[in-house]
Amino acid sequence: MSQPEHDLVIVGGGPAGLSLALHLLHRMPRLRSRLVVLEKEHYPREKYCAGAIGRRGELALQRIGVEVKAPAALVEGISVRLPQGQIEARRGAIGRVVRRIEYDHALARVAEARGVKIEQGVRVLGVTRVDDGVVLETSRGLVKARGVVGADGVGSAVRRAMGLGAGLWRAQVLEVDTPCVPQDPPRAMLHFDLSDPTLDGYLWDFPTIVDGEPLACRGIYRLLVPGRGEDDIQGRLERYLAERGLSLRDCKKKRYAERGFAPREACAAPRMLLIGEAAGVDPITGEGIAQALLYGEVAGAYLADQLARRDYSFTGWGQALEGTVLGLDLRIRHEISARYFGPARPFYEEAFKETPDALRLGVDYFAGRKLERSRQLIAGLRVLGHAWRHRARSPLRPWLESA
Numbered sequence: 001m002s003q004p005e006h007d008l009v010i011v012g013g014g015p016a017g018l019s020l021a022l023h024l025l026h027r028m029p030r031l032r033s034r035l036v037v038l039e040k041e042h043y044p045r046e047k048y049c050a051g052a053i054g055r056r057g058e059l060a061l062q063r064i065g066v067e068v069k070a071p072a073a074l075v076e077g078i079s080v081r082l083p084q085g086q087i088e089a090r091r092g093a094i095g096r097v098v099r100r101i102e103y104d105h106a107l108a109r110v111a112e113a114r115g116v117k118i119e120q121g122v123r124v125l126g127v128t129r130v131d132d133g134v135v136l137e138t139s140r141g142l143v144k145a146r147g148v149v150g151a152d153g154v155g156s157a158v159r160r161a162m163g164l165g166a167g168l169w170r171a172q173v174l175e176v177d178t179p180c181v182p183q184d185p186p187r188a189m190l191h192f193d194l195s196d197p198t199l200d201g202y203l204w205d206f207p208t209i210v211d212g213e214p215l216a217c218r219g220i221y222r223l224l225v226p227g228r229g230e231d232d233i234q235g236r237l238e239r240y241l242a243e244r245g246l247s248l249r250d251c252k253k254k255r256y257a258e259r260g261f262a263p264r265e266a267c268a269a270p271r272m273l274l275i276g277e278a279a280g281v282d283p284i285t286g287e288g289i290a291q292a293l294l295y296g297e298v299a300g301a302y303l304a305d306q307l308a309r310r311d312y313s314f315t316g317w318g319q320a321l322e323g324t325v326l327g328l329d330l331r332i333r334h335e336i337s338a339r340y341f342g343p344a345r346p347f348y349e350e351a352f353k354e355t356p357d358a359l360r361l362g363v364d365y366f367a368g369r370k371l372e373r374s375r376q377l378i379a380g381l382r383v384l385g386h387a388w389r390h391r392a393r394s395p396l397r398p399w400l401e402s403a
Contacts, residue, residue: 004133006036006145007307011124011136011158013039014047014100015289016276017151018107019061019296020303021116026064027304032115038138040123040152043108047100048254049289050175050206050217052190054095056368057290060297066114070106072096073207073214076188078363081195083346084353088189089360094367095290097190097206097217103289124152127161127272133312134271147271147312149299151292154257156278162269168226169260169283169337171201174233175219176251177210181244184216192285193240194349200225200341202285203240221286223260225341258286260337261330268317275299282330283337290366294326329365355382 008024008031010017021037039045052075061068075097077090108118123139127148136143150158184205185191193203201222208217220237238248260283267279275295281288302320306312321327340348352358357379361371 004144004146007034008147009145010037010149010151012151013037013118016292016295018111019293020299022111023297023300037118038122039120042120044101044105048256049100051097054290054366057293059368060293068107070098070103071209072098073209079185079189079191081193082349082353083195087359089363091363097208124157127158150274150278151276153277154259159278162272167259168262170224171258171286172222173256174237175254177215177217178246180216262334263331268314271312273314273317282333284333298324298326351383355379
């Protein structure tokens with residue numbers, strides 16, 4: 001084939017791919033004619049997703065002067081129902097709930113106005129590495145580039161080309177939109193129900209706006225914990241709705257899968273790199289939009305340096321990700337998932353219930369605020385106190401007895 005026509009092809013025009021394109025052009029305006037985003041659908045396209053965006057994700061765009069205007073339900077706090085009772089934290093404006101059909105379209109319009117070239121209706125069927133780049137087989141023919149970024153979600157064609165499997169953490173999700181009911185949590189809250197110890201996940205109630213009408217987005221998230229059997233998530237959601245006087249039969253059922261991040265899984269190969277859900281997002285909650293936007297910011301900084309040096313090996317991407325707040329966040333969530341869904345789950349839930357500062361810290365992090373050291377210290381001491389009082393069944397017992 002001829003010389004590569006692009007320095008970089010980004011596969012996937014969702015929040016991760018568009019955030020990366022925006023951050024790259026902000027750092028390297030000369031890439032404008034050498035960068036393209038391939039999106040398999042045409043905007044506005046539907047994307048099933050609960051739609052909650054922590055403000056920390058949108059701050060990543062604001063740092064380069066980007067604001068995405070789309071209909072949204074504002075969020076001011078989070079509530080969590082546990083077997084031991086309910087806890088909540090209200091901390092002012094912390095994020096919003098959007099519809100991806102509207103949000104992604106608005107983000108794409110902003111990206112195009114900034115000079116990002118987006119080719120819609122182009123499906124990537126395969127990726128092959130060649131001596132001086134990669135060749136993408138697409139629904140419109142062959143495309144050659146020096147490097148490719150997979151921001152193409154759970155079914156990533158780039159991930160398959162790298163020879164990677166599905167990954168350690170996968171999740172099943174089923175969601176519906178319903179009218180609001182009297183027993184709903186306050187409108188501006190994200191509510192997570194973890195009260196059933198037999199569910200490796202949670203049920204949720206989020207505020208949403210559909211065609212200008214305030215509704216509730218409800219659903220079930222089930223993490224596929226290795227070694228566990230099948231689960232009837234539709235039956236669980238049906239019972240959850242019935243308790244609120246709602247019928248699943250009256251709803252459009254939206255099913256989808258998610259991939260969680262695992263630190264030891266590869267996310268780069270020569271001339272190929274993964275971000276967003278193609279690499280993995282939060283396995284314990286499935287939160288992905290804010291992390292996708294942050295992936296774009298982090299990968300933008302990394303790739304700007306790589307491309308400036310014409311280094312397409314991408315071998316340092318995993319280490320570069322680990323050294324960021326996003327990388328630490330993903331690693332912590334992986335560790336929580338590995339420990340929480342097991343025999344010690346009641347211990348962790350009791351510790352969480354007894355540590356209100358932990359949820360406040362989580363809400364502030366979701367919002368992108370600087371965490372107060374005093375609250376972190378208090379929360380840590382409370383958890384240690386709980387571990388000491390219940391050391392006979394604490395997963396921290398070996399450490400406590402040796403301290």
